[in-house]
Amino acid sequence: MxxxxxxxxxxxxxxxxxxxxxxxxxxxxxxxxxxxxxxxxxxxxxxxxxxxxxxxxxxxxxxxxxxxxxxxxxxxxxxxxxxxxxxxxxxxxxxxxxxxxxxxxxxxxxxxxxxxxxxxxxxxxxxxxxxxxxxxxxxxxxxxxxxxxxxxxxxxxxxxxxxxxxxxxxxxxxxxxxxxxxxxxxxxxxxxxxxxxxxxxxxxxxxxxxxxxxxxxxxxxxxxxxxxxxxxxxxxxxxxxxxxxxxxxxxxxxxxxxxxxxxxxxxxxxxxxxxxxxxxxxxxxxxxxxxxxxxxxxxxxxxxxxxxxxxxxxxxxxxxxxxxxxxxxTEPDLEENAGKAVVASVGGALRFEHVGFRYPDAPEPALLDVDLDVRPGETVAFVGPSGSGKSTMLNLALGFLRPTDGRLLLDGVDAATLDLRTYRRHVSVVPQESVLFEGSIRENVTYGLHDVPDERVRQALVDANAAEIVDDLPDGWHTVVGERGARLSGGQRQRIAIARALVRDPRVLLLDEATSALDSESEALVRDALARLMRGRTTLVVAHRLSTIRGADRIVVLDHGRVVEVGDHDALVAAGGRYARLEHAQRT
The missing domain is CATH 1.20.1560.10 (ABC transporter type 1, transmembrane domain)
Structure with a gap:
């Protein structure tokens, strides 16, 4: 090689x-x-x-x-x-x-x-x-x-x-x-x-x-x-x-x-x-x-x-x-991007067209015949028990995994024909536990970007409810956060990660249990920041805590890799199906 x-x-x-x-x-x-x-x-x-x-x-x-x-x-x-x-x-x-x-x-x-x-x-x-x-x-x-x-x-x-x-x-x-x-x-x-x-x-x-x-x-x-x-x-x-x-x-x-x-x-x-x-x-x-x-x-x-x-x-x-x-x-397990079409701009439309996925050596498929159309600017949440395929959906949308059946379309183009590295430049991810590298807050927010104006960084911190973090530190955003952000709390790291997403102005946003590990006060601040981040962007959300996705345009309920219900919060509760039972169990 x-x-x-x-x-x-x-x-x-x-x-x-x-x-x-x-x-x-x-x-x-x-x-x-x-x-x-x-x-x-x-x-x-x-x-x-x-x-x-x-x-x-x-x-x-x-x-x-x-x-x-x-x-x-x-x-x-x-x-x-x-x-x-x-x-x-x-x-x-x-x-x-x-x-x-x-x-x-x-x-x-x-x-x-x-x-x-x-x-x-x-x-x-x-x-x-x-x-x-x-x-x-x-x-x-x-x-x-x-x-x-x-x-x-x-x-x-x-x-x-x-x-x-x-x-x-x-x-x-x-x-x-x-x-x-x-x-x-x-x-x-x-x-x-x-x-x-x-x-x-x-x-x-x-x-x-x-x-x-x-x-x-x-x-x-x-x-x-x-x-x-x-x-x-x-x-x-x-x-x-x-x-x-x-x-x-x-x-x-x-x-x-x-x-x-x-x-x-x-x-x-x-x-x-x-x-x-x-x-x-x-x-x-x-x-x-x-x-x-x-x-x-x-x-x-x-x-x-x-x-x-x-x-x-x-x-x-x-x-x-x-x-x-x-x-x-010489490891052959490559993400093949060489020679494929470069993505110059992203509208935010995603289409899962009878998508199936099976992990190597797995006895059962992780996803089976998923057919879903996500419109630009829409917020779609995925819920379901552990192992139902929620994280697999996000990894497919990000291009980390390729469908083993069916295909994924990005703005109407088969993802298999695209250089997904260039697509991801228009995507931001906020995981359950955001990882920061050992550098200053500003370096973490602008990671991978060049010549970002101070005004843009400051606005991203304000919109992420992270400005107060910077203002309380003796060296401001030049403060070094320590390895993996060890000098900041979980909620503070999450808000810095949201500022990092905001400063990139992504067209597609993926949220993977972004508030599940936070206390009530931190969760409120992060949810408020996420609301600003999600505005006008195609957003895919994975959440166990159903209270965090009530405002989603659509909620997709997965079970054993299959889509069993789709609808907004009120409609799914009224239907009395799987989602309604999950919602009732969390309320009690």
Whole structure:
């Protein structure tokens, strides 16, 4: 799945994570190629210093000349000093690409999450989504940062060592080749077991994040019922799962790293002994300095391979995070809007034409053959017992759900042919419990809008009966409301939400139990504000409290997904049917 993101494209395949990483790097090839070209110059002291050391030793053994000593000292100084500037340049180039890849991934995930259906978000914990956007992208950045450097360093050292050894003592080249099969065997041994351990650890972390989010949401209920011990036990169970899977992964990585180090160090010591034996016996004509050079090169090679193998667990974690990110970027449950007609204006007419809807895996349909015509500017209320289909009607009207039978017409046009994102710009929703983000009151009221005049914001607050809230605060509408509006009461949050709807001047308004959670005084203020908000707008209302919908133009009574009665309050009460029984039950 390819996701457009700020002029670039992010393509991630969970089945081929390494290929996906290479594709991400290729998207920033100019910086990456520049970094790769700079790296051998930056790291030249790694392979050059053994040559300098060998010549200095031979000069000492031979007793001069001192002029050559000065030449090799100058070579060493230049090689070391240039490392500062080239290393800074390499960091700017490569880490610039890595950080941009991280930003591209986060932007692509955000864009994808905004395109996925409400069904996906209802079945996926927000804590898991947060973990993917924050932790998994960070793991990918760390893997690129920590794995690439030793791989490039080892490539530089091996190349320099092979070239210099081929020029001086070519007989020792086969000894270097022993490191390659050893590294491949060790890498294969890790990969065979590491993927499953990394996946188990990631799943446990996501499960734990979900429980932490659940704990934070339920904290007031937990404390109110004295269930602190129960909440702690649930978190402890999740933490134990993370501990166990993390410990098993750590032990596997520890065994692999220790085995890699021991095997390669034994090989390094063997190279030193073989070089010394060759020099002493005269089997190969090499000088004492060349023995030191060979030993140093082999130490660098084995050390480099060891370093690469040591960071492979980080790379494995990064690849697992690529798979995790791919789960979102390739999730097929999209709200399809691309290529559909843009809605420039909305009149407010809605037509449910023999609409039916069944949730996935549900034994019974949520709605069945609903035929309803809502006229522009009309207020239509939906009532009925829990599970009768009221909220499903609102979600269909908002385009969050698509009919599985029949069709929904918006101003006479089939909703399936429209880009519903553009339709929703003319719609406002006031839910049962309005959520505010952590910002000022003004920022919450004008959320998503630009250059809104102060007079318009003030009028929206007045019409929402929220002006007094602002006037009583020391910083007025610049007061920060706290996370989810925690510094305001439920009634105050609801009135701010109504002001947010008013400032948009919507043509269609959806009210979902907008007053059910309020006390009597707050309810009166909110109902008065809603009356102003509903004036002249097509309004769909879901309510359990029938007293709040007496003034609706029509009331639709639902039962088991079917429309059983339609009419205004007086007519339905006079009919003595389902609505009349509900109304009587609430009065008594």
């Amino acid at each position: 390819t996701v457009a993101c700020r002029g670039s494209a992010v393509h991630v395949d969970g089945h081929h994570p390494l290929r996906s990483v290479l594709r991400l790097l290729r998207a920033h090839r100019a910086r990456v190629v520049g970094a790769v070209l700079v790296f051998p110059v930056k790291d030249s002291p790694q392979w050059l210093m053994p040559v300098v050391t060998a010549h200095v030793i031979d000069i000492v053994v031979d007793g001069g000349p001192l002029r050559d000593l000065g030449v090799w000292a100058a070579v060493a100084f230049v090689a070391l000093l240039q490392n500062y500037w080239t290393h800074v340049l390499y960091t700017k180039l490569f880490m610039g690409a890595v950080r941009q890849i991280g930003a591209d991934l986060r932007n692509a995930l955000t864009a994808r999450l905004q395109s996925l259906s409400i069904g996906f978000h209802s079945r996926t914990s927000s804590s898991i989504v947060q973990t993917k956007v924050v932790r998994d992208v960070e793991n990918i950045e760390l893997a690129l940062q920590q794995v690439t450097h030793p791989v490039l360093a080892q490539t530089t050292v091996v190349t320099g060592a092979i070239v210099m050894t081929a020029l001086s003592v070519p007989q020792f080249l086969p000894v270097y080749a022993l490191t390659i099969p050893l590294a491949v065997v060790l890498r294969w041994g890790l990969a065979r077991r590491s993927r499953q351990r990394n996946e188990d650890f990631r799943r446990n972390v996501e499960h734990f994040a979900s429980r932490v989010g659940e704990m934070a949401t339920l904290l007031p209920i937990t404390r109110a019922h004295g269930l602190e011990a129960t909440a702690q036990a649930r978190i402890a169970e999740g933490a134990e799962g993370v501990r166990t899977s993390g410990y098993e992964l750590d032990v596997l990585n520890g065994r692999f790293q220790s085995l890699s180090w021991v095997v390669l160090q034994l090989l390094s010591v063997s190279c030193l002994v073989i070089g010394a034996w060759a020099a002493v016996t005269g089997r190969v004509g090499i000088t004492p300095g060349e023995v030191v050079q060979l030993s140093a090169y082999f130490g660098l090679i084995t050390g480099g391979v060891t370093q690469v193998l040591m960071v492979l667990p980080v790379g494995q974690k990064g690849l697992e995070s690529v798979r995790s990110v791919a789960e979102v970027l």
